[in-house]
Amino acid sequence: MSELNDMTDQVTLSEKQKQLIERVGVQHEKAGFSPAAARVVALLLVSPVPELSFDQIRETLGLSKSATSNALNFLINTDKIDYITYTGDRKRYFKSKISSWRESMKDAIIKITGTAALMEEILEQRPDSTPEFNKSLSEVIDFMRYINQELPALYEKWEKRNT
Amino acid sequence: MSELNDMTDQVTLSEKQKQLIERVGVQHEKAGFSPAAARVVALLLVSPVPELSFDQIRETLGLSKSATSNALNFLINTDKIDYITYTGDRKRYFKSKISSWRESMKDAIIKITGTAALMEEILEQRPDSTPEFNKSLSEVIDFMRYINQELPALYEKWEKRNT
DNA sequence: TTTATTGTTCTCTTTGTTGAGAACTAAAAA
DNA sequence: TTTTTAGTTCTCAACAAAGAGAACAATAAA
DSSP: OOSSOOOOOOOOOOHHHHHHHHHHHHHHHHTTOOHHHHHHHHHHHHOSSOOEEHHHHHHHHTOOHHHHHHHHHHHHHTTSEEEEEETTEEEEEEEEOGGGHHHHHHHHHHHHHHHHHHHHHHHHTSOTTOHHHHHHHHHHHHHHHHHHHHHHHHHHHHHHHTO | OOSSOOOOOOOOOOHHHHHHHHHHHHHHHHTTOOHHHHHHHHHHHHOSSOOEEHHHHHHHHTOOHHHHHHHHHHHHHTTSEEEEEETTEEEEEEEEOGGGHHHHHHHHHHHHHHHHHHHHHHHHTSOTTOHHHHHHHHHHHHHHHHHHHHHHHHHHHHHHHTO
């Protein structure tokens, strides 16, 4: 697949696409991703070719091997990306896990449940001398649990609406 | 309010409360707060006395003045806390903004709208050659918008349920 | 066996974050 | 006016995060 040295596994991107990768990247940085990992998820969403090799990612984003390796492993561990292989090709082709967004939504909901539980612990040890405060806390907890309970039905409704 | 030097504006907390502050603090660190800011919001949720002065916060959490000042200002700027004053007392008493959780929810929903818009931009520039991928992207966008649209009604339903 | 491919891991530098402590400031009190 | 109160801001040190580049490893190909 290379005569002496290819040296250009780079993916061709328009200016618009490059800029979009940066914007989506920044959004992910705000969610706690490292700059490198944020650019990688972004690239895998924006790239016209959705399955990219280690070197395609590295060269397109201008990252070092270590940064690329660490970013890819982090994203695999946190279920943001996945990879596939092809017989007779040792490379791994990395791809966004956007297709399993339903699972991600479920995980996000589980997190809300955890927050509600922690809030409940706070509420349980609060004195009766702060009724207003306690009421607010109790409301948030109740609302979170309500949302949690209603979301599956809402999802079904959406699923049916889209035939 | 002090004869020469009080030196103990500290809030008395049980072991359980201290531990809870740490756990709630860590949760907020994961959401991007600095350790100091995370402990301050946590303290203001757990403390039996819900309105605390600068020095009560500083001494209870064992923070420096600069860390306390920066944390409080950050939390005020991001609408996580608020303060009240009392006539004839120059101190500000800081309190959690948990009571305005309805506003926070609205803000969270606005953020989802922003994400959907960014995703839409990605979708718009994608080639037709990746129909599966594009479909997933389109689904997430549509689902986010659906949730967004249905949430107000869901909120009303919750509000009525609670008489 | 030797060489090439596909990454991983280690070390080191750069950069950024966190917060302590002291100096400073503005307003009120004495 | 001088002092006290209630914080803010500055400087600095300790520490952590990010990533570059080189060395290394594991497997496959020649």
